[in-house]
Amino acid sequence: MADFEWPWQYKFPPFFTIQPNLETRKKQLEAWCSLILSYHRHTKSYSLNITEAQSSPLFYNKSLSRKLHVDGIYTILDELNKKGHIEWKDKSKKECLIMWRTPGEWGKTIYKWADDKGMKNTVCTMYEITNGEDSEDTEFHGLENWLLLRSLKCLQAEGKCEIMAGNEGVKFF
Amino acid sequence: MHRRGAGLGAIKNKNLAQAKYKDKGTEIAEDKFTQMTQQMDTFKTNLEDFARKHKDDIKKDPEFRLQFQEMCASIGVDPLASSKGFWAEMLGVGDFYYELAIQIVEVCIATSPKNGGLINIEELRERVEHARGRNSQNISIDDLYRAIRKLKILGSGFTVISMGSSALVQSVPGELSMDHTKILQQAQKNGFISQVDLTQNFKWEVERACRALEFMVKQGLAWVDDQDSNGRKYWFPSLCTNIGR
Numbered sequence A: 001m002a003d004f005e006w007p008w009q010y011k012f013p014p015f016f017t018i019q020p021n022l023e024t025r026k027k028q029l030e031a032w033c034s035l036i037l038s039y040h041r042h043t044k045s046y047s048l049n050i051t052e053a054q055s056s057p058l059f060y061n062k063s064l065s066r067k068l069h070v071d072g073i074y075t076i077l078d079e080l081n082k083k084g085h086i087e088w089k090d091k092s093k094k095e096c097l098i099m100w101r102t103p104g105e106w107g108k109t110i111y112k113w114a115d116d117k118g119m120k121n122t123v124c125t126m127y128e129i130t131n132g133e134d135s136e137d138t139e140f141h142g143l144e145n146w147l148l149l150r151s152l153k154c155l156q157a158e159g160k161c162e163i164m165a166g167n168e169g170v171k172f173f
Numbered sequence B: 001m002h003r004r005g006a007g008l009g010a011i012k013n014k015n016l017a018q019a020k021y022k023d024k025g026t027e028i029a030e031d032k033f034t035q036m037t038q039q040m041d042t043f044k045t046n047l048e049d050f051a052r053k054h055k056d057d058i059k060k061d062p063e064f065r066l067q068f069q070e071m072c073a074s075i076g077v078d079p080l081a082s083s084k085g086f087w088a089e090m091l092g093v094g095d096f097y098y099e100l101a102i103q104i105v106e107v108c109i110a111t112s113p114k115n116g117g118l119i120n121i122e123e124l125r126e127r128v129e130h131a132r133g134r135n136s137q138n139i140s141i142d143d144l145y146r147a148i149r150k151l152k153i154l155g156s157g158f159t160v161i162s163m164g165s166s167a168l169v170q171s172v173p174g175e176l177s178m179d180h181t182k183i184l185q186q187a188q189k190n191g192f193i194s195q196v197d198l199t200q201n202f203k204w205e206v207e208r209a210c211r212a213l214e215f216m217v218k219q220g221l222a223w224v225d226d227q228d229s230n231g232r233k234y235w236f237p238s239l240c241t242n243i244g245r
Helices: A022-043 A070-082 A103-116 A126-131 A143-156 B009-055 B055-060 B062-074 B086-091 B093-115 B120-134 B142-153 B178-187 B197-202 B208-220
Strands: A047-049 A086-088 A095-098 A123-125 A161-163 A169-172 B118-120 B159-163 B166-170 B191-196 B223-225 B233-234
Touching: A022 A070, A022 A095, A070 A086, A070 A095, A070 B197, A086 B191, A103 A143, A123 A126, A126 A169, A143 A161, A143 B191, B009 B055, B062 B142, B093 B118, B093 B120, B093 B142, B118 B120, B120 B142, B120 B166, B120 B223, B142 B159, B142 B166, B159 B178, B178 B208, B191 B197, B197 B208, B208 B233
Parallel strands: none
Antiparallel strands: A047 A095, A086 A095, A123 A169, A161 A169, B118 B166, B159 B166, B191 B233, B223 B233
C-alpha cells in the first residue's frame, strides 16, 4: 500500500471518532465512504470482512494509534449500502461486497470498450472480458465474476447485450 | 486735551479700518489657499511621478507595496479609496485588491468543508498565491488584510482573528466570543485542546469550558477525538495546517 494516497483526514485523529455534530458527521461519513471505495479500487478488491477490516490499515492508523471501531465501521457501511456501493453477503452482516463502481457504471465502461474494440454482434466469453489480453489496460481487468455478471445484466436490461445460457458468454449489440 | 475716537467720525474711521482689515485678511487667506493648492498640485504630480516610476515595483514587490501604502497613509491619501480614481487607473491597485478579495472568498469557500470557515492567514496566502498561478505577483499578508478590509463593505462576513504572531480569517457569519478566541489561541500550538487545558490554564469553571467547546463543535469548527488516553480532545482543522498538504 506504499503508493496509496491517503486523504488528509486519515492523518487527522478525530476522523476515527464518529462526530457528534450532524454537519461535521456528514462530511466525515462522505470522506470515509470515498476513502473505502478508493482504497478498494487501489487494491482491486471486491469484498470486506468486518473482523479482518478492524485490523486493516484502512480502519486502523497505527502511527496515530487511532482506529475506527466496529460501530463506526457499520455506520459508514450502512451509508455506502444506501448509495448502492456495498451489499451484505448475509444477514449477520459479517461480510460485504464492495462495488467501487456500481454495476450500472461498470456496464457502461464495458460496453464502451466492446464498442471501441469492434466486438459488437459477436459472442465473447466472460473470461475474455475480465482476463483477456484486450482488456489488460482497462479498470475491469480482473473484475470478479459476480460483479461482471451483474454489470452485464444491467446492460441486458437496456437491450445492449445478451447473456448466453450458462453465463459463459455474452453478445453485445 | 486731545480726545480721540469718541466722535461720530472716529466710529466711522474704525469701521473703515475694520473693513480694510477684513479685506486684507481675505486676501491673505486666498493667497494661502492658492499657495496650498499649488503645493498640493506639485505634491500630487510628484506622487504621480513616483507611482508611475515605481509602478512595476508597487505591483510586483509586496514589501515595496506596503511601504508605498504606509507613505500614502501617513499623508492621508488612500490609493484604494476608489477603484475609479486616479490610482486605480494609474496602477490598477484598486482592481488588484478587489481581485484579491474575490480570490480570498473563493479559497475560503473551497476550504470551508475542511476547516469550518476558519483559515490560518498563512495557509490562505499560500492558497491564494497558488490560485493566482505561477506568473502572478507575490502576495503578502498585508495585502490580504487590505483586501479583507474591502470585504467589510459587504457585511460582517469576514473577520480577522488575531492570534499573536499569526491570525485566522473567519469566513462564516457568527460572532466568536472572547472565550472562543482564547480557545483558538491556546489550541494554536498543537491544533487541539482539552477541557482540562482550559480549566487549568485559564482557571475556567468546568461548565464554562464545556459550553465554549460545545459551541465550537456545533459551529463545525472543532472535531472531537475520543481515543486519546487523556480524555476527549477537541481538534481544529483550521489550525492543523501541516496535515494533508
